[in-house]
Amino acid sequence: MIPIAHYLTVSAILFTTGAIGVLMRRNALIMLMSIELMLNAVNLSFVAYARMLNDVGGHVFVFLSITVAAAEAAVGLAILLTIFRTRETVDVDNLHLLQR
Amino acid sequence: MDVTALLDSTIALLPQMIVLITGLIILTLDLFLTPRSRYLNEVVGLAGLFVALLCTLGTAGAPRQVFMSMAVVDQLGVFFNATFVLIAALTMLLSASYVRREGVSAGEYYALLLFATTGFMFVAAAADLVMVFLAIETLSIATYILAGLLRDEPRSQEAAFKYFILGALSSAFFLYGIATIYGALGSTNLLTLAQTLDRGDVSRLLLMGMGLLIVGLGFKVAIVPFHMWVPDVYEGAPTAVTAFMTAGPKAAAFAAFLRVFFQGFAASPMAHKWIPIFAVLAALTMILGNFVAIAQKSVKRMLAYSSIAHAGYAFVALVAHNDLGASSVLYYLVAYTLMSLGAFTVLMVVARHEEQPYAFDDYAGLGTTHPLLAAVMALFMFALAGFPPTAGFAGKFYVFSAAVQAGHYVLALIGVLTSVVSVVYYARVVMLMYMHEPHGAAPIPHLAPTTKLVLGVTALGILYMGIFPGGVLRLAERSVQFLF
Numbered sequence: 271m272i273p274i275a276h277y278l279t280v281s282a283i284l285f286t287t288g289a290i291g292v293l294m295r296r297n298a299l300i301m302l303m304s305i306e307l308m309l310n311a312v313n314l315s316f317v318a319y320a321r322m323l324n325d326v327g328g329h330v331f332v333f334l335s336i337t338v339a340a341a342e343a344a345v346g347l348a349i350l351l352t353i354f355r356t357r358e359t360v361d362v363d364n365l366h367l368l369q370r
Numbered sequence: 371m372d373v374t375a376l377l378d379s380t381i382a383l384l385p386q387m388i389v390l391i392t393g394l395i396i397l398t399l400d401l402f403l404t405p406r407s408r409y410l411n412e413v414v415g416l417a418g419l420f421v422a423l424l425c426t427l428g429t430a431g432a433p434r435q436v437f438m439s440m441a442v443v444d445q446l447g448v449f450f451n452a453t454f455v456l457i458a459a460l461t462m463l464l465s466a467s468y469v470r471r472e473g474v475s476a477g478e479y480y481a482l483l484l485f486a487t488t489g490f491m492f493v494a495a496a497a498d499l500v501m502v503f504l505a506i507e508t509l510s511i512a513t514y515i516l517a518g519l520l521r522d523e524p525r526s527q528e529a530a531f532k533y534f535i536l537g538a539l540s541s542a543f544f545l546y547g548i549a550t551i552y553g554a555l556g557s558t559n560l561l562t563l564a565q566t567l568d569r570g571d572v573s574r575l576l577l578m579g580m581g582l583l584i585v586g587l588g589f590k591v592a593i594v595p596f597h598m599w600v601p602d603v604y605e606g607a608p609t610a611v612t613a614f615m616t617a618g619p620k621a622a623a624f625a626a627f628l629r630v631f632f633q634g635f636a637a638s639p640m641a642h643k644w645i646p647i648f649a650v651l652a653a654l655t656m657i658l659g660n661f662v663a664i665a666q667k668s669v670k671r672m673l674a675y676s677s678i679a680h681a682g683y684a685f686v687a688l689v690a691h692n693d694l695g696a697s698s699v700l701y702y703l704v705a706y707t708l709m710s711l712g713a714f715t716v717l718m719v720v721a722r723h724e725e726q727p728y729a730f731d732d733y734a735g736l737g738t739t740h741p742l743l744a745a746v747m748a749l750f751m752f753a754l755a756g757f758p759p760t761a762g763f764a765g766k767f768y769v770f771s772a773a774v775q776a777g778h779y780v781l782a783l784i785g786v787l788t789s790v791v792s793v794v795y796y797a798r799v800v801m802l803m804y805m806h807e808p809h810g811a812a813p814i815p816h817l818a819p820t821t822k823l824v825l826g827v828t829a830l831g832i833l834y835m836g837i838f839p840g841g842v843l844r845l846a847e848r849s850v851q852f853l854f
Contacts, residue, residue, distance in 0.1 A: 289539070289542075292539050293766070294533065298535075300433075301535055305538045305539060306832055308546075309542050312542065312545045315546070315553065316550045316552065319552050323556045327557075328552060331552075336639070340373070341511055342538055342541070345514050346514075346538065348515075349514065349518050349530045349531050352518060352527050353527045353528075353531060356522065358817070365528045367524055367525050367606070368525060368528055368529065
C-alpha cells in the first residue's frame, strides 16, 4: 500500500505548481487552470487525510470544494469573456489601465 | 438529523434565509418591472433586510450549535448580522440613484448585493472551518460579479479580473489550510478544535495550516503584504460597489478572524504563535497604508489605501486578544462602515459620472458651491483621520487602549503616529474644499432623497458613536462576553 505521505507530497507539489502558474503565467486562461489545479491539489490532501483518519468528513468536503470550484470557474470565465469582447486578448499584460 | 432538528436549525438561521430569499424575489420581480416601477426593487430589498434584522434580534440568546454543529447562533453572530444588514441597507440606498445614472441592471445588482450579504451572515454564524470557507466563497463570488458589473467599461472588467484571480488564489490557500488542520487535529469544527488544542501541544503541521489560514484570510481583509489587489480593484470597481466592498467583505473577514482565532485557536500555546505574526502584519499594514495614501492622485485610490490602513488599526485590536480587543474590533467595524460608506457616497455624487478620474481638484471650492455637502465630507474626513468627537476617534481610542492593556506598547505607538500621518491626506481634501476657489466645473445635480438619507444617517451615526460611544461599545462587549 502506498503510504499517506506520498499522497500529501504529490498534493503539495501540485499546489505549488498551481501557485507558481498563477503568479508567473501571463495568459488569463492558464491562470484560471492553475487555480483549478491548486483546488484539486487540496482535494487530494483532503481525501488522503480522510483515509488516514478513517473519517467520512474529508470525503464530503471534497464534494463541497468541487462545487465551489465549478461556480468560481463559471464566474471567472464570464469575466474573461467580457474582457475578450472589448480587447480581443486575454493576455494580462494588456490589463494596465489601473496602474500608475 | 431528524425533522424537528432540521426545522429548529432552519428557524435559527432564519435571518440568513430571509436575505437569500429576498435576493431571489428581486431577481424574479425585476423581470416584470417597468422603468417607472423599478423603485420596487429597493423597496422589496429594504423590507427584506428589515425583517431579517427583526429575526436576528429575536434569535439572541445562549450560544447553540445548529445543523449538526456546522453553524452557531450566538450574540456575536447577532451583532455581526445587525452590522451586515446596516451595510446592505445603506449600500442599497446609496446605489438607488447610482444604478439609474450608470444604467446598471438593477435587479441583478440588488440580488447580488443580497447574496453577498447572505455570505457575510453565514461567515458570522460559522462553527466549522468548512462553513467559513463556503460562506466566504458565497460572498466572494457575488462580489467578483459586482466589481465587473459595468460590463462595457474596461476599468471595471479589469478590477473584476484582478479581484477574481487574487480572490480565488486566496481561497485556495485558505482551503489548503483547512485541509492541513483537518489532517493535524482530525476535525474542522471550531469548538472541537478549541478543546483539542487546550489539551495537546502544537504540531508543525498545525502551524503550517494556521499560516495558510492567515494568508487566505489576510487577502480578504487586505492586510499588508496581501493588499496588492486593493488599490486597483477599489479604483476600477463601480463606486457604489467599492463602498460596499470596503465595508462588507472586510467586516465579514474580521468575523472569520474572530471565529477562527478567538474561538478556535484561542488556547494559549496556539495564541502565542499567532499573536506575534498578527502584530507584525498590523504594524506593516498601518505604516504602508498611511504612507502610500499620501502620494495618491485620485481620491478613490486614496480612500482605497485608507481602507488598508483602517484594516491595520482593527487588526491591532485582534493582536490584543482580550475582551476589550474583541469588542473594539466590533465597534471599529461599525464606525468604519459609517465613515467609509459616507465618504464614498460623497465621492459618487461629486464625480457625476463613472468615467471621471476622481481627481482631488473636483473638490476645490466645494465649501462655497455646496456648503452642506462639503460639511458632511469634512466630517467624514475628520472621522477617518480620527478626530474627536467622531466615531473614528472613539474607535481608535478603544483599539489602542486594548493594545496597551495587553502590553503591546510599540504597536499602539505605531498606530498613534501613523494616525498623525494620515491627517496629511485627509486634510488635503478639506483644505481644497474650503481654501481654494471653485474652478468652474458643471454644478452637481440635485441629490436624490435616498442619497441625502444615507449622508444624514452616516453623519449622525458617526457623531452619535463619537459623542456617546458607550451604547455601541456595551452591545459589542455583551456580544463577545462568551469568548473569554
